[in-house]
Amino acid sequence: MRKSMFFGFLALFISLSVQAQTALKKVYNEDINPLEQIDQAVFKAKANGKLVVCQVGGNWCPWCLRFADFVTNDTTIIKVINENFEYIHVNYNPRKSGGEEKEKQAAALMKRLDNCWRFGFPVFVVLDDAGKVIHIQDSSFLEEGQGYNQEKVLRFFKNWTPQAVKNS
Secondary structure (H helix, E strand, O other), X not given: OHHHHHHHHHHHHHHHHHHHHHOOOOOOOOOOOHHHHHXXXXXXHHHHOOEXXXXXXXXXXXXXXHXXXXXXXXXXXXXXXXXXXXXXXXXXXXXXXXXXXXHHHHHHHHXXXXXXXXHXXXXXXXXXXXXXXXXXXXXXXHEEOOEEOHHHHHHHHHHOOHXXXXXX
């Protein structure tokens, strides 16, 4: 009996260890004001001749974390992002548990980003150097299976580089 309990606990421990190692890194800072975060990114983008890409979602969204992990681990995609964008993870909490102030902040965020929530999460909002929304990308068009397709993701980012926008 003791042996079977020991092996049962051992199996549970190994299972939990494996899950912890494969857990995706949380990338959304839930403690900052997302509107101020966007303002700072726009300021930096303008100074550096870039555009802003807001990945809107939250740590509550597995697809948001998958996308962040996907682009971080793909050297081709991250190079395009770093050369052309101020890329930020904008936390959006659709739940009302944050209180009235957080609820107002979430409403203001959606107003500023042209109600991008309607496309699901994550959703990508491209802003020009004045902070104006120039494109909203539904992430479902970038998916493949339980992840994302490199070719589709690269096409999205390359179609919205400052050079591509300028030449259109």
